Amino acid sequence: MSLSAVHGTLSSLRSCQNDIKTTMDIVTDVAMDLAETHDDVEGNDRFKELQDTILECAKLDRDINHFVDIVQQVTSDVTSQEPENMFSLSEDVKRQFEIKLSQLSDAELHNHQKVIAFKYSIKNCQDQAGQEPAERLEELDEDIAVTQSQVNFTCPLTTVEMVNPVKNKKCNHHYDEEAIVNLIRNRYSQRKKCRCPVVGCANSDVKESDLVLDQVLRRRIQSQKRNSKM
Structure with a gap:
């Protein structure tokens, strides 16, 4: 394993995050279309599936952020250490990432910016649909x-x-x-x-x-x- 390979992987993960956020925008658009055509959108099974999907995307985006932070933290001192420490790099990242995941709560996913935007957009559509x-x-x-x-x-x-x-x-x-x-x-x-x-x-x-x-x-x-x- 080399640091250049690690940095390349992190760059790929960042690209994946862009795709995740694009997916969340698409999910929001579909949910807005649903809100515009249904009075009781929150009681609609399809809406619940969309809501679950955007929360799953938020979870993946959050986990990638934490993983990248941990990798950057673990590798920050590698260049100043002995070369053999590179062999324990993967295990150190895995251990710290598992600890971090155990400390997280799914409740915080509702604070993700695009989840907030999802809820705001649905409410906006419902308010407009309810107008005279x-x-x-x-x-x-x-x-x-x-x-x-x-x-x-x-x-x-x-x-x-x-x-x-x-x-x-x-x-x-x-x-x-x-x-x-x-x-x-x-x-x-x-x-x-x-x-x-x-x-x-x-x-x-x-x-x-x-x-x-x-x-x-x-x-x-x-x-x-x-x-x-x-």
Whole structure:
């Protein structure tokens, strides 16, 4: 075993995580379609299967994160140790990973960002489905206006159309996920708070925990893209 092989494996695992998150987005889209066409979506067996699937994905994503952290921790001192210590590397990782798994609770899976987005999206669809016809028409007019202006589709940081829009639960503003997370982490590294980048917003302390993926807006952006190509 070599460290280069270890690093290559970790890189492959990170790629798998991207596939897992894409799968979670697809599951959320299917669940939203179900919520839009069924009154009692939570009592639907298909919805329960989708919910179980997204929780399983969250568990896999979480476990990969812990595994990668443990491997990086175990290998961090290998270069300064005797070569024979490489032979015990696999056993050390396995032992520490088993200990970590025994300390985890499935209850924490509900705090996974994409699980929160899943629940938020379903609730949003149910709320819209429960509106009176007049309210739905009014909202449709608003959606058309938004689509035409594309104001809500543009990230205030990148000034381009968002790919993965997230909503700030405190001030209700939207940003592209990668852009706002990078800004928050950059400010944190400088020991500073992150102010909401929307002009005039009084929110002076944006945290990653304040952000929730807005799958509804993401679908609207994708729909607008498809329509523009027709």
